[in-house]
Amino acid sequence: MAMNTTLKAIADPVRRKILELLKHQSYSAGEIAQQFDLRQATVSYHLKLLKQAGLISERREKNFIYYDLNASVFEEVLRWLYSLGVKGDD
Amino acid sequence: MAMNTTLKAIADPVRRKILELLKHQSYSAGEIAQQFDLRQATVSYHLKLLKQAGLISERREKNFIYYDLNASVFEEVLRWLYSLGVKGDD
């Protein structure tokens, strides 16, 4: 089940871009929303799905909510890919 | 775009199971369909998506169509995962 949630989470380009943004630093929900031509409520919905998948975590500071990437959740996906015979580093 | 197609393809449990089945040997469309509680037409639809994603290839023999896994397509996904900082083999 975890795997399904993870893969569904990254099967959307908006959510992948959010993860990429968070690679180097945290951003608030508002800062993330600015990167898209979408309403804040919509971005908030994507953040919720990423959070549910465990791919990001949130942290309140002042009245902002900052998001952080948690890439370790991908390890299961990685193992699955390897199990199918994908060859590792190239 | 390729990435999006690949990730959408594996974001479905039926399609993931098809890939797993094909890991060790080829199977015909009918043999694959038998593994699921779904109509053959439905499985055929999933096979079409996997084919479009380049994850499987087909090969006619008699009047069967056999499918083969092509895991190399996953390399792009793997690179993306690594780029996010997922640590490799554990």
Place this chain on the structure above:
DNA sequence: AACCTATTTAGATACTTTTCTAAATAGCTG
């Protein structure tokens, strides 16, 4: 407390995906 700003939640709508049934195709085999 009243207000302001950041963000989420609720509910509606639009779009996409999955599944089904029925019909079509494609290639053997007698």
Place this chain on the structure above:
DNA sequence: CAGCTATTTAGAAAAGTATCTAAATAGGTT
């Protein structure tokens, strides 16, 4: 070629997902 088997395609219905607007919450600030 007529019939058989395997599979796909077309079209409709059902289910799931993404987006929007409007309203609610939550926490600072004065």
